[in-house]
Amino acid sequence: IFLLAKELSNYNNVLIITTTKMLIPKNKDIEFFETAEDVNNYTGKNKIIVFGKRIEDSKFGPIDSYELDLVKDKFENILIEADGSKRLPYKAWREFEPVILKETNKTIGIIPSLYLNKHLPEELVFSPELFKENFGFQGILSFKVIKNIILHKDGIFKNAQGEKIVYFNQQKNIDNLVITKEFIKKLKKYDDSIIYKMGKLNENYSNNFGQW
Template identity: 30%
Template sequence: MKLMIPNKTEWEINPVLLDALGLDKVSSPIVSVVGGGGKTSTLEQLTKEYAQKRKQVIVTTTTHMMPPKHWPWCREESVEIVDRYLGKKGVVWIGLESDTGKMKSPALEFLKKLTGKKLPMIIEADGAKRLPFKVPGEWEPVILEESTMVIGVLGMDALGKPLADMCFRYAIASKLLEKPEDGIITKDDYAKVICNSWGLKKGLHKNMDYVIILNKVDDEQRLKEALCIRDMVRKLGIDKVYLSSYKACKNE
């Protein structure tokens, strides 16, 4: 992984994302990750770093997501069983098993109970079916009101491509962005989705920190474009924009 933090123009190679986001300074952050094009990779990275620091962490979803490949998966809504996983592994991914084999959200009441444990919690709060660009539907995202940070992720590989090919909920995006469904995604579209309450800011409360990750910045052209988008949204009041590449990660 490589990361470029806000206001910098040089890459950090193999950074500690927890530290870069300031999560290391918070005892029990509740982080909801929304958007597309790198949510699962971000969850995996943060989970790995908590484990390396030997800190307990709970990972879950309020929608659906692919089950973890390398982490223990608790399929039951039981605080006692969660404690057992945490005691043995320090890390637990919590979610019910769906008919498709995906991990789906436990009852929100149960998740609220878990927030009372005062442990770091990382939540995939949005779905995108592996597409890099996302505008939420009426019922999305599902952000716990206890969240302390919302991370909005967009993949830079959608830029310059047709909306219908690269955007989840493209019909909704077409109306909100005022362009045809086969219209080309522009840098201005990224800025609108990042800065509007119908986009990645949907469900954001004043007490929640708002962070953007422009992911899949895998070459010099995408870097130039991502820096331009970062400048655009900074002028609109969004300062915490990170650039990243998880190119070595298989599960974008």
């Protein structure tokens, strides 16, 4: 989310909020505010602004819809972190997840590519039993499992609003790249309205499969 915010901040200020919990950024180039007044009074240009309520020494939580209404007209782009997985790469979504605001006009789901068509250890899955039940997972992160993660009513786009985008992250090598391309080609036959992208976020690399 911060990489996308950095790119967008080349054009305008960008606001980041959460509907769950996030770590308070330590980057001195990112501004953190706890009140709408402070956000609206900020005069910096091409900056990333994080707005939330400090709930722990290192974390902040969501603002309410009234506070969002007070600041939203100040920004062309507002990025909302709407889901968490306790730092695990894969998950199944429980009844109350994810928390997506009605104002959302794009929903981005990130799926790591590292284990495509490979054995996926259960310890890398948040809510593994639900992952098996909902997506047909039996140890291998097969095309069927990925398709179900994306298209199942309780999958990655549960409660989604607006345009849907899947980003396949963690492209490690050429074999991984080939498998991901094959998966995307098949996936588009099921729902060609979903936009697919792939890349390696920590190296700022991406290839576009569909228009952003």
